[in-house]
Amino acid sequence: MRDVLLAAFFCLLAPSLGMAQSPTAPGVQPSIPEGVWLLEGKAAVEILDCSGSMCGRILWLRIPRNPQGELVRDKKNPDPSLRLRPLCGLTVIGDLRPDGPGRWKDGWLYNPDEGVKYRITARLVSNDVIVARAYLLLPLFGKTLTLARVPHGRSEGWC
Numbered sequence: 001m002r003d004v005l006l007a008a009f010f011c012l013l014a015p016s017l018g019m020a021q022s023p024t025a026p027g028v029q030p031s032i033p034e035g036v037w038l039l040e041g042k043a044a045v046e047i048l049d050c051s052g053s054m055c056g057r058i059l060w061l062r063i064p065r066n067p068q069g070e071l072v073r074d075k076k077n078p079d080p081s082l083r084l085r086p087l088c089g090l091t092v093i094g095d096l097r098p099d100g101p102g103r104w105k106d107g108w109l110y111n112p113d114e115g116v117k118y119r120i121t122a123r124l125v126s127n128d129v130i131v132a133r134a135y136l137l138l139p140l141f142g143k144t145l146t147l148a149r150v151p152h153g154r155s156e157g158w159c
Helices: 002-017
Strands: 035-039 043-050 053-061 091-098 103-111 116-126 129-135 143-150
Touching: 035 053, 043 091, 043 143, 053 103, 091 116, 103 129
Parallel strands: none
Antiparallel strands: 035 043, 035 143, 043 053, 053 091, 091 103, 103 116, 116 129, 129 143
16 A cells, blocks of 8 residues: 555656656647667667657567568467568557657557557657657556667668
8 A cells, every 4th residue: 555655646746856748839849760779679660750740660670580480470469360460560659749859758659579559658868769668557657668779780680
């Protein structure tokens, strides 16, 4: 019970500690950090501007093929009709809306390793690093992910 009360306290306190997001000025659209970003060393994601929101699709996988030599598929998707689609090219980040300079909110992140879609927020901490928070209910109980900008390669695993 004490832990639940502490979590609730921090959720209420966070905005007063300067953790609140600053709104985007009217008519100013923060730029999407387009390019290729390595996500936790497992996949490279191409970040794109999708009608003013940030989205991303898989461009590289550390393990692109199964032991039989076939492309890795979305085998843990909760929708059985989608389990045969290849992970290469799959959109795994979507609907991240601008929330101030270098910040995005209200998006989703699909984790094909689990077949789970998380809510996500993101912030650009430098030209080459994005820090994202993926969660189901509250960001406090989520996981922080780091994306690092990388050049588009030509080695094994690229889509």
